[in-house]
Amino acid sequence: MVAVKTILVAGTYDTKDDELHYLAEIIHGQGGRVLSMDVSVLGDPSRPTDVSKHQVAEAGGSSIEAAIGAGAENTAMQIMGSGAAAKALELYRAGSIHGVVVLGGTMGTDLALDLCAALPLGVPKYVVSTVAFSPLLPPERIPADVQMILWSGGLYGLNSICKAALSQAAGAVLGAARAVEAPRRERPLIGMTSFGKTVLRYMVTLKPALEARGFEVAVFHATGMGGRAFESLSREGAFAAVMDFAPQEVSNHMFGGLSAGADRLTNAGQAGTPQLVAPGCYDLVDFVGWQAVPPQIEGRPTHAHNRLLSSAVLEPGERRAVAKILCGKLSQAQAPVAFVLPNQGCNEWDRPGGELHDAEGLAAFCDEIRSLCPDTVALHELDCHINDGAFCDRVLEIFDGWMASGLVRATA
Known part of the structure; x- marks a missing residue:
C-alpha cells in the first residue's frame, strides 16, 4: 500500500x-x-x-x-x-x-x-x-x-x-x-563541484576512492543552479566535508557570468564543514551561448561548449582579483581548509598548446594565491595539472589525514 x-x-x-x-x-x-x-x-x-x-x-x-x-x-x-x-x-x-x-x-x-x-x-x-x-x-x-x-x-x-x-x-x-526517495544519509556525504569530464576529470578517480572509504559522494555541476544547490546543502550542514574544486561561479559572479549567488564558497565554512578547495576553471567566465557576449568580457578568447553555454578567458589582472576574493572568502571559514593549487593549469583547455592557455595569467593567479592565502588555510602547491593523477593523489592524502585525526569520520 x-x-x-x-x-x-x-x-x-x-x-x-x-x-x-x-x-x-x-x-x-x-x-x-x-x-x-x-x-x-x-x-x-x-x-x-x-x-x-x-x-x-x-x-x-x-x-x-x-x-x-x-x-x-x-x-x-x-x-x-x-x-x-x-x-x-x-x-x-x-x-x-x-x-x-x-x-x-x-x-x-x-x-x-x-x-x-x-x-x-x-x-x-x-x-x-x-x-x-x-x-x-x-x-x-x-x-x-x-x-x-x-x-x-x-x-x-x-x-x-x-x-x-x-x-x-x-x-x-x-x-x-x-x-521521491528521500536522502537516507546512511553514509556521511561529501559534496564535490565539477564540470563534465572533457574539462575536469578528478571525480572519475575520487568518487570511487571516497566511496571505498565509506562515504557517499554527490557531484554538483557548477553552472549556476548546481552551485546554488551545493551552497544550499552546505548551509544546512549536510556534508561531512566538501571538495569544492570548481569554484568558477565566484568568477562568474564577479564578471557577469552564470552566478550561483554572492554567497558562493562561504556556506560550508560558516557551517563548520572542512573544505578541500582547488581553482578548477577559475580563469573562465561562463555566459549564455546564444546571446551576445557580455560587454565586460568582449574580445577575449572563448570556447563554445554547445549552443547553450560558452566561456571567455580572464586576463591576468582579473585573475589576481579572483584570487583575492577566493582567499577572502576562505579566511572566514570556521573549520579547516586545504587549498590545492596545481600550478600547470586548472582546466583541460589550460595546458601548454591548449586553446585557452595563458601562461602569464596562470602565473599571476598562482602568485596572488601564494601571497594572499590566509594563515588559517593550508596551501598545497603541486607541480602538475588539475587533471593529472598527482592532483587526486594529494587530495586523498589530505583527506586520509583528516580521517586519521578524526576531523572527518566514515560513520555518521
Missing part, C-alpha cells in the same frame, strides 16, 4: 478560488490529500482554508492589517511571502505536508519563490505560473529543485486550456511526493 500523501496548495484564494479548488479536486481524485493555504490580502476565499491569510501574516511576524496598511501591493505580498515560507517550513517539519504546489501570476510567483526556497532539497515543489521560464525570474531566486509549469490561458478563470496545465501540476506534485 502506498502511504497517502498530503500536498500544500497555496495561492491567493480571493482571486484564484476556482483554480485552486480545481487543483485540490484533481489531487483528491488521484487519492491524495490537500492542505490549503490562503496568501491573499484583501479578499476572502469562498470557504475557509486550512491555513488562513491571518495565520500566514502572523507566521511572518506581521498581520493582515499591517499588510493592508502598507498601502503598496509589493510590500503587502512580501509580508505574505515571508509568512508563507515560514508556515510551509513549519508544516513540513511537522510531517503535515509532503509536497507543495503554488499558483500565481507575477504576484503569486514572487511569493512562490520565497515559499519553495524555504523547503529543503528533495521536497517536491511545483509552481504553476503565467511567467514560468521568463527572464523576469532572476536565477538567484529560483530554488535549485523547483519545477515550473506555464499556466497558459489562465490569468482569469477556468477553461480547457488552463485545466490542462493545472491537472498536470496536480498529478506531477502528487506523483513526485509518492515516488
